[in-house]
Amino acid sequence: MTEELKNNNEILLSIRGLEVNFHTYRGIIQAVRSVSFDIKKGETLALVGESGCGKSVTAHAINQLIPMPPGKIDKGEIFFEGKDLLKLSEKEIRAYRGDKISMIFQEPMTSLNPVFKIGKQIADVFMTHHKISKKEAWDRAVRLLELVKIPSPASRANSYPHQLSGGMRQRAMIAMALASPEPGLMIADEPTTALDVTIQAQILRLLAELKAEIEMSVLLITHDMGVVAETADRVVVMYAGRKVEEAEVHDLFEHPGHPYTLGLLNSLPSNEKYKGQTRLEAITGQVPDLLTIGLWCPFENRCKYAKDICRKEFPEKTEVEPGHSIWCHQVGKLD
Amino acid sequence: MSEQLLDTESIEPIEKEPGRFREALHQLKKNKGAIAGLIIIAIFLFIAVFAPVIAPHDPLSQNIELRKSAPFTEGFLLGSDDLGRDLLSRIIYGGRISMIIGVVSVGIALVFGILIGVISGYYGGWLDKIIMRLIDIMLAFPYVLLTIVIVAMLGPSLTNAMIAIGISQIPRYVRMVRASVLAEKEADYVVAERSLGASNFELMFRSILPNCLAPISVQASLGVGEAILSSAALSFLGLGAQPPTPEWGLMIASSREFITSAWWIVTFPGIATLLAVLGFNLFGDGLRDMLDPKLRD
Numbered sequence: 001m002t003e004e005l006k007n008n009n010e011i012l013l014s015i016r017g018l019e020v021n022f023h024t025y026r027g028i029i030q031a032v033r034s035v036s037f038d039i040k041k042g043e044t045l046a047l048v049g050e051s052g053c054g055k056s057v058t059a060h061a062i063n064q065l066i067p068m069p070p071g072k073i074d075k076g077e078i079f080f081e082g083k084d085l086l087k088l089s090e091k092e093i094r095a096y097r098g099d100k101i102s103m104i105f106q107e108p109m110t111s112l113n114p115v116f117k118i119g120k121q122i123a124d125v126f127m128t129h130h131k132i133s134k135k136e137a138w139d140r141a142v143r144l145l146e147l148v149k150i151p152s153p154a155s156r157a158n159s160y161p162h163q164l165s166g167g168m169r170q171r172a173m174i175a176m177a178l179a180s181p182e183p184g185l186m187i188a189d190e191p192t193t194a195l196d197v198t199i200q201a202q203i204l205r206l207l208a209e210l211k212a213e214i215e216m217s218v219l220l221i222t223h224d225m226g227v228v229a230e231t232a233d234r235v236v237v238m239y240a241g242r243k244v245e246e247a248e249v250h251d252l253f254e255h256p257g258h259p260y261t262l263g264l265l266n267s268l269p270s271n272e273k274y275k276g277q278t279r280l281e282a283i284t285g286q287v288p289d290l291l292t293i294g295l296w297c298p299f300e301n302r303c304k305y306a307k308d309i310c311r312k313e314f315p316e317k318t319e320v321e322p323g324h325s326i327w328c329h330q331v332g333k334l335d
Numbered sequence: 336m337s338e339q340l341l342d343t344e345s346i347e348p349i350e351k352e353p354g355r356f357r358e359a360l361h362q363l364k365k366n367k368g369a370i371a372g373l374i375i376i377a378i379f380l381f382i383a384v385f386a387p388v389i390a391p392h393d394p395l396s397q398n399i400e401l402r403k404s405a406p407f408t409e410g411f412l413l414g415s416d417d418l419g420r421d422l423l424s425r426i427i428y429g430g431r432i433s434m435i436i437g438v439v440s441v442g443i444a445l446v447f448g449i450l451i452g453v454i455s456g457y458y459g460g461w462l463d464k465i466i467m468r469l470i471d472i473m474l475a476f477p478y479v480l481l482t483i484v485i486v487a488m489l490g491p492s493l494t495n496a497m498i499a500i501g502i503s504q505i506p507r508y509v510r511m512v513r514a515s516v517l518a519e520k521e522a523d524y525v526v527a528e529r530s531l532g533a534s535n536f537e538l539m540f541r542s543i544l545p546n547c548l549a550p551i552s553v554q555a556s557l558g559v560g561e562a563i564l565s566s567a568a569l570s571f572l573g574l575g576a577q578p579p580t581p582e583w584g585l586m587i588a589s590s591r592e593f594i595t596s597a598w599w600i601v602t603f604p605g606i607a608t609l610l611a612v613l614g615f616n617l618f619g620d621g622l623r624d625m626l627d628p629k630l631r632d
Contacts, residue, residue: 065529094532095532096532097530097532098530098531099532102531103527103530105523110523111523111526111527113524113546115546116545124533128531128533128537176531
């Protein structure tokens with residue numbers, strides 16, 4: 001496996017059989033269960049699912065930001081440029097954080113340190129990873145602010161976070177995440193969730209433009225199918241810690257194969273079938289408790305296609321066409 | 336496309352923000368108590384620095400013939416003590432000692448308090464438990480008693496009094512810093528900075544600590560006043576400064592028997608102590624109001 005990955009120059013990041021559990025007083029919470037996927041160089045992969053489905057935990061496992069304890073990566077391998085990140089020491093992984101793997105967060109309002117100027121915060125990231133002078137780091141910070149299209153970047157660098165609007169702060173966050181010579185992987189953890197819709201579009205467009213400009217791959221974590229349609233190349237759908245479907249973005253929207261994906265798409269307000277209708281369709285039922293979840297298909301209790309087999313075991317992968325895989329016992333039997 | 340982006344954002348006005356110093360000054364102006372405190376502190380600091388220039392006499396030179404002179408007699412503005420030393424000069428030099436005591440002992444308490452508090456709050460776990468139980472033990476002793484015990488172990492002297500006061504003040508800083516760090520370390524910006532490659536040390540002292548400085552600076556200001564008071568108390572008990580050092584507490588102690596015959600010898604050092612402590616307390620209280628965002632405009 002390792003050899004194969006090393007020789008494959010196309011793939012930047014490869015997650016294999018990742019299992020993350022939280023060992024709490026109440027028991028073991030199985031947050032991520034045998035999730036595998038690859039991200040190619042220059043690709044945007046969207047990780048989709050509802051709150052608590054393990055998408056953020058998966059992303060945080062990559063650069064090991066999961067609070068340990070109680071969190072624990074019990075199984076799996078995460079290869080980045082052919083190196084298993086999970087085998088690295090804290091000091092070694094730190095060299096990756098912010099250099100080759102950087103992150104932007106959901107809450108631009110609180111993700112910047114309130115007591116420092118944003119220019120200084122960006123310059124600090126440079127100085128963590130490179131031996132350069134304060135002056136040079138500051139100049140680079142200003143150039144980054146310009147890159148993320150903050151008007152009059154030289155004077156904005158002297159602003160404190162509370163002096164910026166939400167959209168501006170998210171731009172500053174993105175600038176911080178770009179503070180490496182060539183970011184290999186940018187993990188965007190719900191980058192637009194806290195922003196209003198117009199700013200959302202601007203930020204997504206900015207990310208797309210930056211991706212074209214800088215050679216980088218993006219792991220986009222979101223629960224917003226609209227965002228997925230707009231930005232992603234490929235999509236991995238997660239549900240209750242399991243990967244349930246993976247497809248190219250067009251395939252997913254045109255031929256969704258998993259009942260859960262189908263439900264997600266059906267509940268989009270922009271769906272054609274809602275023309276003239278006022279009520280939205282929701283997926284009934286509730287997400288199973290990750291503490292007591294069994295080994296069978298986690299969606300079984302909310303799935304209208306569920307049969308006996310669904311309550312017995314987790315389905316094998318079915319590849320309906322190249323690059324489009326579904327983990328469901330009822331593939332092809334929906335409607 | 337990008338032109339349009341710029342246009343929409345540039346609507347937002349980029350006002351010139353007033354500098355931090357100007358803003359602090361503005362907040363200060365609204366707070367009369369803090370200004371009074373600051374003025375008192377400034378006067379005492381000035382006196383402490385320029386003591387040799389201001390003092391009319393040598394604080395140590397005795398003149399037995401002119402002993403216990405009343406204020407405004409024999410060229411003594413505030414009178415003389417039982418050995419004929421000029422009271423005003425002794426109080427001025429005493430101010431110097433009190434300021435040093437205040438700053439040094441609070442400095443000791445701050446350095447150790449912050450260091451231990453940040454580590455305890457940041458790492459948590461068994462290390463935190465051990466540290467907090469030790470702090471609980473220190474807090475179980477009354478403050479003055481703890482100070483006296485430490486001085487008694489080190490031996491009575493001014494330096495040891497400063498060390499003792501400093502050590503006795505450590506627990507309050509540890510607890511306060513730990514509490515602030517506990518609240519701050521879960522903040523999103525800490526995770527964000529960790530994700531960008533910051534080490535534990537950088538996170539503790541460069542990201543989190545600056546966000547905890549507001550309560551610390553208030554406590555430090557109040558602590559200086561208390562340290563001055565404690566050192567006066569220790570000297571009064573004979574455990575601090577030793578004669579003939581012109582220390583306020585010592586001056587009060589050595590002249591208390593004359594309170595009926597020569598009231599000024601014991602009164603003026605007392606007033607000086609009161610004013611200095613009042614100054615630091617007023618400033619500390621004002622600082623707390625200034626740093627509280629809810630009380631700002």
